[in-house]
Amino acid sequence: MGFELHPIDPIGAEIRGLDLARGIDDPDFDRLRRSIVAYGVVVLRDQPLTPAQHVALGRRFGIPERGAFNEDTPDPDLILLTNRGRDGRMLSPDDVRLRLVAINEGWHTDSSFREIPATFSLFAAVVVPPVGGDTFFADLRLAWEALSPDEQASARGRVGIHDYAKAFARFGSTIPGNPVFELPAVRHPLVRLHPESGETTLYTSEHVMAIEGLPEEEAQPILDRLLRAAIAPERVYRHSFRPFDLLIWDNRKMIHRAQGFDPAHARVMHHVRIAGTERVVAG
Numbered sequence: 001m002g003f004e005l006h007p008i009d010p011i012g013a014e015i016r017g018l019d020l021a022r023g024i025d026d027p028d029f030d031r032l033r034r035s036i037v038a039y040g041v042v043v044l045r046d047q048p049l050t051p052a053q054h055v056a057l058g059r060r061f062g063i064p065e066r067g068a069f070n071e072d073t074p075d076p077d078l079i080l081l082t083n084r085g086r087d088g089r090m091l092s093p094d095d096v097r098l099r100l101v102a103i104n105e106g107w108h109t110d111s112s113f114r115e116i117p118a119t120f121s122l123f124a125a126v127v128v129p130p131v132g133g134d135t136f137f138a139d140l141r142l143a144w145e146a147l148s149p150d151e152q153a154s155a156r157g158r159v160g161i162h163d164y165a166k167a168f169a170r171f172g173s174t175i176p177g178n179p180v181f182e183l184p185a186v187r188h189p190l191v192r193l194h195p196e197s198g199e200t201t202l203y204t205s206e207h208v209m210a211i212e213g214l215p216e217e218e219a220q221p222i223l224d225r226l227l228r229a230a231i232a233p234e235r236v237y238r239h240s241f242r243p244f245d246l247l248i249w250d251n252r253k254m255i256h257r258a259q260g261f262d263p264a265h266a267r268v269m270h271h272v273r274i275a276g277t278e279r280v281v282a283g
């Protein structure tokens with residue numbers, strides 16, 4: 001079938017000419033996957049996928065992760081993000097599902113709380129609010145390249161502590177005593193080698209709360225500087241969703257964050273997240 005690839009300014013690419021509901025042949029899939037690794041994030045408009053089609057596409061990339069608090073999902077391999085309950089009524093702001101997603105408003109890569117974090121994320125818009133709910137993306141390879149030699153030296157060989165319990169507290173969404181909000185912290189190298197492209201990337205985010213072996217007063221200025229380099233506005237892509245947009249990104253290269261939205265409006269997103277197969281390799 002073939003497809004067109006249009007780079008987006010400043011990062012990412014839009015893919016045109018695919019109808020994923022009808023499937024994708026192996027040569028196109030290989031090119032799509034390579035495009036995601038190369039561009040970090042790709043946008044496909046007008047892809048009204050059923051949950052089963054969405055999961056089947058995800059399975060071409062690997063094994064989907066299964067999330068917590070996913071009981072309403074139409075498919076166990078699909079994470080349902082919604083602010084409406086099964087009865088159609090708005091979820092209470094105290095609902096554990098809304099508390100859990102609040103953490104996504106900080107810059108992060110998906111599933112860095114795991115020893116082996118996620119590779120690809122396939123994120124589809126079903127119902128979008130009239131304003132808000134955008135997703136912002138930045139490229140962690142460009143972040144690494146934007147650092148001065150001194151800044152690179154401050155990160156190389158270091159280990160970042162990805163601490164979701166602290167991140168939940170920072171984003172105000174914690175539920176004391178609930179084990180989901182008290183995940184143990186995980187160590188990952190701050191400088192990372194992309195296992196497919198061989199690129200060096202900066203593995204930082206707002207979920208990295210400390211640098212192993214450094215006192216907080218030394219670590220925090222370094223983490224702040226690294227994050228600033230990663231999310232420099234001139235290198236950020238902001239995506240405003242239309243219904244049936246499908247975004248696919250490579251978490252080994254990209255950092256992203258969600259924008260909040262007015263909870264009076266419905267928002268329904270379908271997310272399939274692909275489990276990694278190897279530990280993070282230091283760059």
Ligand SMILES: [Fe+2]
Nearest residue numbers: 104109110256
């Ligand atoms: Fe995310």
